[in-house]
Amino acid sequence: MAERILMKGNEAIAEAAIRAGCRHYFGYPITPQTEIAAYMAKKMPKIGGVFLQAESEIASINMVYGASAAGLRVMTSSSSPGISLKAEGLSYIAGSDIPALVVNVQRGGPGLGGIQPSQSDYFQATKGGGHGDYRMIVLAPASVQEMASLTIKGFDLADKYSMTTMILADGTIGQMMEPITFEDAEPTVYEKPWALTGTECKRKHNVVNSLYLKPDELEKKNFERFEKYAEIEKNEAMWEEYMMEDAEICVVAFGITSRIAKNAVAEARKAGIKVGLIRPITLWPFPTEVLRAAADKVKAFISVELSMGQMIEDVKLATESKKPVTLCNRAGGMIPTPDEVLSAIQKAEKGEF
Amino acid sequence: MKKAETIAMEHKRLTLFAGHYGSGKTNIAVNYAVRLAEEGKKVCIADLDIVNPYFRTKDSEKELSAHGIDLISSRYANTNVDLPAIPAESYRLVQDRSIFGVVDIGGDDRGAYALGRFADAIKAEGDYRMAFVINRHRPLTSTVEDTLEIMKEIETACGIQFTCIVNNSNIGFETTRETVLDSVAYAEAVSLATGLPIWLHTVEQSISGELSELPILPLTLQKKYFDLPQ
Numbered sequence: 001m002a003e004r005i006l007m008k009g010n011e012a013i014a015e016a017a018i019r020a021g022c023r024h025y026f027g028y029p030i031t032p033q034t035e036i037a038a039y040m041a042k043k044m045p046k047i048g049g050v051f052l053q054a055e056s057e058i059a060s061i062n063m064v065y066g067a068s069a070a071g072l073r074v075m076t077s078s079s080s081p082g083i084s085l086k087a088e089g090l091s092y093i094a095g096s097d098i099p100a101l102v103v104n105v106q107r108g109g110p111g112l113g114g115i116q117p118s119q120s121d122y123f124q125a126t127k128g129g130g131h132g133d134y135r136m137i138v139l140a141p142a143s144v145q146e147m148a149s150l151t152i153k154g155f156d157l158a159d160k161y162s163m164t165t166m167i168l169a170d171g172t173i174g175q176m177m178e179p180i181t182f183e184d185a186e187p188t189v190y191e192k193p194w195a196l197t198g199t200e201c202k203r204k205h206n207v208v209n210s211l212y213l214k215p216d217e218l219e220k221k222n223f224e225r226f227e228k229y230a231e232i233e234k235n236e237a238m239w240e241e242y243m244m245e246d247a248e249i250c251v252v253a254f255g256i257t258s259r260i261a262k263n264a265v266a267e268a269r270k271a272g273i274k275v276g277l278i279r280p281i282t283l284w285p286f287p288t289e290v291l292r293a294a295a296d297k298v299k300a301f302i303s304v305e306l307s308m309g310q311m312i313e314d315v316k317l318a319t320e321s322k323k324p325v326t327l328c329n330r331a332g333g334m335i336p337t338p339d340e341v342l343s344a345i346q347k348a349e350k351g352e353f
Numbered sequence: 354m355k356k357a358e359t360i361a362m363e364h365k366r367l368t369l370f371a372g373h374y375g376s377g378k379t380n381i382a383v384n385y386a387v388r389l390a391e392e393g394k395k396v397c398i399a400d401l402d403i404v405n406p407y408f409r410t411k412d413s414e415k416e417l418s419a420h421g422i423d424l425i426s427s428r429y430a431n432t433n434v435d436l437p438a439i440p441a442e443s444y445r446l447v448q449d450r451s452i453f454g455v456v457d458i459g460g461d462d463r464g465a466y467a468l469g470r471f472a473d474a475i476k477a478e479g480d481y482r483m484a485f486v487i488n489r490h491r492p493l494t495s496t497v498e499d500t501l502e503i504m505k506e507i508e509t510a511c512g513i514q515f516t517c518i519v520n521n522s523n524i525g526f527e528t529t530r531e532t533v534l535d536s537v538a539y540a541e542a543v544s545l546a547t548g549l550p551i552w553l554h555t556v557e558q559s560i561s562g563e564l565s566e567l568p569i570l571p572l573t574l575q576k577k578y579f580d581l582p583q
Contacts, residue, residue: 114433266582
């Protein structure tokens with residue numbers, strides 16, 4: 001077995017990106033994701049890569065846009081307020097149909113908010129953030145190991161579908177340390193015939209652009225893009241099920257809250273309550289089918305979130321509101337204890353919604 | 354379980370813990386402060402970390418206060434204010450010579466700048482130990498060469514030379530007796546390359562009893578809310 005190393009979640013993202021063949025990082029520091037930039041600053045010069053601290057978040061996302069247009073594996077990372085600044089670039093990248101990996105290690109909001117962990121950028125990540133009709137593939141790691149493995153997968157998905165993958169983490173997973181392993185695998189290389197690599201006067205020049213002067217062409221582009229999105233919704237949803245076999249109550253939680261929820265589920269099971277957990281790993285595409293199937297078996301859902309209730313809307317949509325969906329939440333950087341989740345489970349067990 | 358009696362320690366008035374971020378400085382500083390207090394010393398622990406937003410000395414506030422240990426910590430630690438502040442009370446460390454001071458310095462060279470303010474006074478008094486905390490399972494200190502690079506950056510930033518090494522090589526909850534024994538050669542190589550003695554090996558208390566052949570400081574670690582069910 002490969003060696004176990006002890007890493008912070010943020011470092012794991014950076015190291016995984018390097019192992020995935022990313023040699024270009026453009027960013028701007030912000031707590032609680034600064035270790036990604038710090039790690040890149042130390043490592044990239046030693047391996048012939050580029051670490052560049054841009055003058056702003058807006059500059060850094062546009063550097064990603066440019067480097068990606070040139071066919072390179074490229075990334076940026078930030079935390080909530082910084083992602084808002086990158087929103088324009090995210091929309092342009094989507095409109096140009098080119099790949100990028102963007103990391104959001106979320107903190108409390110809105111506005112400058114605070115530096116403690118949060119999941120309140122769920123809407124921003126899964127429903128847009130920038131303008132126009134577009135999607136990003138959104139991956140939600142729940143461990144330091146997943147910070148690494150989903151980063152590598154994120155690059156592959158971005159290249160495969162030529163679009164942005166966002167790693168939606170939170171401050172705690174970014175800062176916490178766990179032992180992890182990297183598999184010795186060569187990065188997958190995707191053909192990018194559209195890339196701006198120089199024609200050498202041997203082919204027609206490529207254009208990477210999001211501007212369409214004719215509305216019918218722009219409409220056609222949008223329809224084509226959404227055919228691709230439908231394909232992704234069909235093929236790429238990922239989730240984990242925990243103690244769901246005979247569950248009568250289903251807790252839904254992603255990222256850091258899924259760990260707290262797991263402890264609560266384990267406690268509730270000791271008390272004889274039949275409860276399980278569905279953890280979405282992809283937030284877009286949302287694991288709709290597994291939740292729809294669960295809605296026929298369980299009597300209630302509990303959405304556990306570090307927000308005022310964002311994912312809960314997707315849970316209601318996925319389950320077609322067949323069963324009650326309650327919210328167990330904290331916000332602003334506060335974190336629920338396993339006991340708070342446990343009491344939400346006990347309430348649901350008693351039919352109190 | 355065999356407890357802390359592995360070594361009789363000779364203490365300096367000031368003990369400073371520095372190293373790569375994530376090397377374990379905060380846990381070691383808290384446990385060492387408790388050890389001093391258990392020996393009847395008047396102890397003050399200072400969190401001079403100006404880098405880390407989470408997982409601070411302040412997390413151990415209750416335990417420290419239960420042992421009668423004074424905690425000097427930025428009023429902004431564990432809050433939403435992202436301000437690298439050094440508390441004014443930190444001057445007690447160098448001015449009040451009746452206390453035993455334990456100092457938790459932030460990670461890497463950036464964190465070590467905070468100590469620079471006190472470097473002259475610490476060196477003038479001359480009763481200190483500056484411990485370099487190392488973990489070979491951390492990616493940027495996995496080789497002796499990389500470890501020395503970090504060490505030199507810290508010394509340059511704070512203006513104090515290390516006087517000893519604390520080997521905290523671990524892989525979190527997966528650490529075993531073998532993890533520690535396997536790391537001894539690395540710690541010795543760092544020691545040889547720097548000329549610094551290995552002061553301590555630190556290890557979580559459930560396995561420290563199996564390592565009586567080494568100078569061990571057993572560590573009590575906090576349970577975290579995000580630890581997974583066993």
